[in-house]
Amino acid sequence: MKKKPVSIRNIADELKISVTTVSFVLNGKAKEKHISKELTKKVLDYAKLINYRPNQIAQSLRTGKSKILVFMMEDISNNFFSKLARIFEDIAYDKGYKVIFCSNENDDEKSNELITLFNFRQVDGFIIVPSPGIKDTIENLIKDNIPVILLDRFFEGLDCNSVVIDNEQASFDATLHLIQNKFKNIGFITTASDQTQMMGRLSGYDKAVSQNNLKAITLQIPYSEINKGKSKEYIKEFLDQNPDLDAVFFATNYLAQSGLEVFKVKNPKLINEIGIIAFDDNDMFKIYDPAITSVHQPLNEISTALMDVMLPLLKKKDVAETTHQIMLKTELIVRESSLSK
C-alpha cells in the first residue's frame, strides 16, 4: 500500500557504489569530484528510471536551507494583496522557492505569533508587510541573521531592506489631478495611522491642497473602528458635516469600498456629481459607473524587486551588511470619476 519512496541509498546499493558518489553526481558535482563519465551516466539514468526525487526535508536538515519563503501581508483576501501574491508566487516558484502566505490583519500580536510560529530558522526568508508595533521583532530577525524585506511600509530609523512605493508623490499627483479638474473641496479619507505609507499619502494630499490654496478636509478613522466595521458610519458623518465637498480621495481600497457603499445608500446621484479617486486599483473599478479613477501600484515591479533583493540576501553570510531600500512609482489610472463634471 504505502510504498516507500526511493532514496539515494537505493541507487547506491543497486549500482554497488557509495552514497557519496551518488550525491555528488545528483548535485552536478561529478566533474569537480572526478566521477567518471560512464558512472555519472549510469547514476543519472538509474535515478531517472526509478524516478528519484530527493527528500527535501533531509536536504534542509543538512544544508540548513528550506527553500521556503514567508510572505506576510495584511490580508490575502484584499484585492491588492491577492493580486500581488499571485504574481510573486510565480516568480518565487521559478527560482525554486515555495511561499507560505499569511495574513496579520495589521495586528501586532498576530504578526508576532505568526513569526514565532515559523520558528525563525525553518524558513529561508521573510517578506513582511509590518503592523505598526513590530519594529523590535524585525530588528531581532535581522540580528538573528534572517533575511527580511519590509513591504509597503517601513520603520524610520531601522536599517532594513524594503520595497515601497512613493506614497507621497502618488497622493500628491492624484490630488493635483482632482484640482486640475476643477474640484475645490477635496476630502481625504484615511486611517488614523502613523505608519509610513499612510503618513506619506496624507502629506502628499496636504502638500497638493495647500500649494493650491485649498483647505485640507480630512477624515482619519481609527484602525480599531475600521476593524469593527464602523468605517461607513464615520464616512457618512463626515459627508454630512462637509456638505460642500465636491471630491473625495480614499486612501485605501477598503475605505473606497465603504465610501462607495455610503454614496449608494445616502444618495445614488451623488456618485456622479462628486469627484472620486481611490488608492489601489480594483478589477471592478473600470466597470463601475462612473468608472473609478485609482492609484495603481506596479505589482509586477514590486514582485520582481522583492525577489531581486531577496535572492542575494539568501546567499549572504551577514544579512545586515548592505540593505536595499527600493521606492517605486505608481500610476494614476484616470477614469470617469475624477474628471470635471
Added chain:
Amino acid sequence: MKKKPVSIRNIADELKISVTTVSFVLNGKAKEKHISKELTKKVLDYAKLINYRPNQIAQSLRTGKSKILVFMMEDISNNFFSKLARIFEDIAYDKGYKVIFCSNENDDEKSNELITLFNFRQVDGFIIVPSPGIKDTIENLIKDNIPVILLDRFFEGLDCNSVVIDNEQASFDATLHLIQNKFKNIGFITTASDQTQMMGRLSGYDKAVSQNNLKAITLQIPYSEINKGKSKEYIKEFLDQNPDLDAVFFATNYLAQSGLEVFKVKNPKLINEIGIIAFDDNDMFKIYDPAITSVHQPLNEISTALMDVMLPLLKKKDVAETTHQIMLKTELIVRESSLSK
C-alpha cells in the same frame, strides 16, 4: 553574529541528562516514561529559560510529518479563492498546520508541475481544485497514500474525498428566481467545460428554463479563449445575436466581470434594463448600480468541512479506507439586478 539556535542536546548537556529524557519531557511523555516530577520540571524550566524551539525540519525528517498542507486553487487573485484562502488559513494555523497556497490556472501541466514540485512526500496533505485532466495524478496521490481533498469539483468514477457545493441546485434556484421576476429570455454565459461544477451549473439552468417552457440561450466560451482575454468579444457577439435577451446569468465571477464591462461599453443603459445574476459573490457587487444579485458560496462552511475531512485523514494509515463527499448549499443573495424591472 549568527548565534546557533539551542537544541535538545544543549539542554541535555546543561542538565547532565540524556537527550532521550529531554525529548520525552518536551513531548509530554514524562508520566508515561516514568520521568520524575522534579526532573521534568527542571527540563521544562530550563527549556523555557533558553527559549528552546524544536527544529521542525529535524522533527519532520524523523516523524515523516511536515505539518504543511498545500492548497492548490485556480487563481488566488480571484476574489472567491482569496476569500476562501483567508478563512482556511486561520483554521489551519489553529490546528498547527501551515499552508502553501498555489495557483494552477485550471491548467493540467501547471497542476502536475506543482504537485511534483511539492514532491509528494514532503507535504502532509493536499487540497486541490483540480484542472480537468489530472484524474490520474490524483489517483496516484491516493495510491501513494497521500491525503487529498478535491475542492469545488471532482472526477466522476474516482473515489476521492471532496468538498463541493450543489451547483445544479444553486443554478436552478437562481434561474428560477429570474423567471419568477418575469424574465423570459434568460441567457446563460458559461465556459465550454465538462468539469463537474460547470456541468452542474449548466444543467441547473437547463432544468429551470425547460420546466418553465422557456428556451435555453447559452454561450459556452472555450477556456483557451478566456485565457487569451477574449471573453468580452464572445459576450458582445452573443448579446448582438440575441437582442431579445432580457436577463443574463453568468456562470463564474470572471465572466460576470467581463460581462459587466461589455454592458458598460456597449450600452450603459442596458445594465438597468436587463436582469443579471452572477455565480460567486464579490465585495463590489453590493455597491454596484444596480447592485448585482449573486450566488454566494458558504466560505466558512467550506473551510471547516475541508479541515474536518483533512484532520482524520492525516492520522490514518490508509487514506483510501473511507472517503467523504461533502456537498454544501449555496445562498442566493438577491439584489437589485435580478428584480422585475
Added chain:
DNA sequence: TTTTTATACTAAAACGTTTTAGTATGTTTG
C-alpha cells in the same frame, strides 16, 4: 530468598541527505 513489577533513566539507531577528509591507483615530473 528468588522472582516479578515498577520506577527512573539512557545508548544508540534511525530519518535521508551533504560534505569532509580521506584511500587507492595510475601518471608525470625532476
Added chain:
DNA sequence: CAAACATACTAAAACGTTTTAGTATAAAAA
C-alpha cells in the same frame, strides 16, 4: 626511481530530532 600530482571513488560524521530496546535500582510478590 622517488616525489608530486591527477583521477576515481568512499567511509563516516553531521544536521536535530524521535523512538526502540534496553539498564539499574528499589519495592512488592511468591
